[in-house]
Amino acid sequence: MATADNAAERELVNAAKLGDTAAFESLMRAHAHRVYAHGLRFFGDSGAADDVVQEVFVKVYRSIATFDGTAAFTTWLYRITRNVCLDLLRAGKRRPMAVDLLDVSLQASDDPMAEAITAVAFESVMRTLAPEDREALSAVTLFGLTYAQAGEVLGVPAGTVKSRVFRARKTLITALRGEGGVA
């Protein structure tokens, strides 16, 4: 999924910093699905994802005036989203729901990858990923960060992001094929 991180978006961010309500809301509407998806996959719970979206919106609103544009907006937004999730976790307000890959039951199919991957199955397998793999995949796939940008936020080298993203994908693909011990 592409991020419209470009001159038009920078203008939009600048307008929001100057108080343009429509620009701010357009900006957040355009990125809200990323925030929601990250929250949903972090906690495995739509109610928690709802909380994450609200907290992120408020934090962005409060601090957008300080966003200096040296990083891409999506990188900045990813950092805020990740921190909000961690804060909710530390505060004990939300707990991730544990899912074990062995507990995941996928529909039998001759060619499940060629058929529609059900959202439930996909999200279930996503929840079985190691948290560090899942957040690397989220940074790259959902927020469109480069490996280097994701590495900067996550505090690891770009090569580590590359490995984590690859490992996450391998796990997803293998599990959704019905291999790897998935019932």
Next chain:
Amino acid sequence: MTMDCAAAQQVLSAAFDGESVDSAALCSAEEHYGECTQCAEFVAALERVREASAILIPADVLERALHRVRAEAAEGADGDSETAAQTPLVDDAPSRLPAMPAWAGWAAAAAAMLVVVGIATTQGVHYLLRPATTTSPQENSTFGGDRGSEHVTSSGTAQDEAATESLEAAVPASSPAPSYVVFDQEVYVLGGKEAVRPDGTPVGSLISALDTGDPPLEHPVYASDSPDVIVIAATEDEALRFTLVTRTVRGDVYSLRSGQIDAFGDWPTLPDAVPEPSSPDGLPVFAKAGKDDLDVSIFTRLGRSRSAGVAVAPGTGRDDPAAGSTGWTWWEPRR
């Protein structure tokens, strides 16, 4: 095989993300997966995983978050100096907003277009970054050559920015597309004007700004004597004739398909269902599948047959129906 599965898949995974990959390694990985069913399946699954990763936020969740921000903005505007200093936005009190620069309205409009039209690719952004221009198909015949360096990825990363900058530099004046419109996902090129406005019942409508420079408008579409020609009523007293853009592969006719084209001068884009490849040779989306009847290389989606459609890389010769296109084009069997 020159590379093992794990190494090949790691390279292909990085290329899929638009990361810079060593060309020799990519070459080896391509060679490997061309011979390895397991890796070919892995590549095909990458796109499915990406598609499955994208989920929509429920409307009520989005509205609750926006409502909370609006409430905070209103509270800040009512006297909390600290909050007010941090939160200058007040959605229901425009008179309290600071003066907007002239481009702010444009930026908001651009953002609205991004959201409403769903333009998520760099090519879509490319339209926002340049004025609509008009040209004739004849003018287009001067374009062509190797445009591989302008290849655009869809990974939404720094490569997008670089590609956008490349397009910004390359597009003005020198490379507008022919005067295309899209009707029912098929691309038609302007053939000429009709002396009289068509009568009868329209067979549908299309949306285009044509060459006006105004926002796109809906135009009624009328059939003609030829199944490959449509006529649209451009104004009260003017009609325009458009011809379907096609190519043939082993005698089979394929028509050019595209997402919305907003104005004359805009290039076709890949339909939503067809992802952008992340490398100039089509990986990991397309695989070479021979040549068409004009000896132009065609590609198919990995694991799919030609009947599902074919892709053509940018850089085709001036005689090609896709000559001058800055991106991949997608063609499906004529309906």
